[in-house]
């Protein structure tokens with residue numbers, strides 16, 4: 093591809109997830125000496141230059157980050173492990189755990205609501221993760237895919253359980269739900285396009301080392 097805004101010879105593109113990951117990624121990048129040249133929350137520009145020569149940022153939805161990186165539209169990306177697990181591909185490297193935007197992926201539900209192992213409905217944004225989790229336990233769960241407000245599902249009888257991210261537990265509590273099973277810990281990761289790791293090795297390696305140093 094030659095019709096790109098940023099010629100390959102002129103640097104690398106880092107795709108950062110919008111929202112809460114961005115809020116925590118910006119201070120981390122700043123510690124690594126990388127500052128966007130515009131206010132990423134206000135700018136209407138989609139490609140933002142940084143104080144690190146040759147490093148451009150694109151700020152996109154968390155779920156789009158692995159896609160951009162796999163196709164090489166971005167050389168690197170920052171997104172949640174939950175997003176990567178659900179995306180389920182190995183078409184990129186995952187060299188760093190950035191230890192930001194931490195939370196846990198959990199099964200939750202209304203207290204006292206028992207379920208039988210062959211009749212359980214689970215509402216979640218994480219259909220693949222939930223399917224794998226129950227399959228591993230030999231439980232035939234009916235997975236109901238939602239795009240948000242998972243906590244509502246048990247309250248209105250859509251499902252007996254939800255699989256969702258939990259941080260403080262306040263959201264569950266506010267809705268009368270309780271955490272029931274721990275699936276795994278989540279944090280944001282740095283991912284890298286496999287081809288770019290070869291063709292732009294020096295630039296990318298330097299950047300990984302700089303970010304890794306700033307984690308300490």
Ligand code: PRT
Nearest residue numbers: 110111112153154172193194195257258259260261262263
């Ligand atoms: O809009 P789009 O669907 O693209 O993204 P989004 O709205 O999911 O983005 P955003 O900004 O919420 O960021 C999501 C990413 O942040 C996730 O993919 C995780 O990697 C990370 N993260 C870390 C979290 C949380 N902590 C978190 N607590 N994402 C969501 N939550 C939600 C959770 O879903 C629940 O509704 O916060 C609520 C629980 O928080 P507590 O503190 O009440 O337990």
Ligand code: MG
Nearest residue numbers: 111153239240
């Ligand atoms: Mg959102």
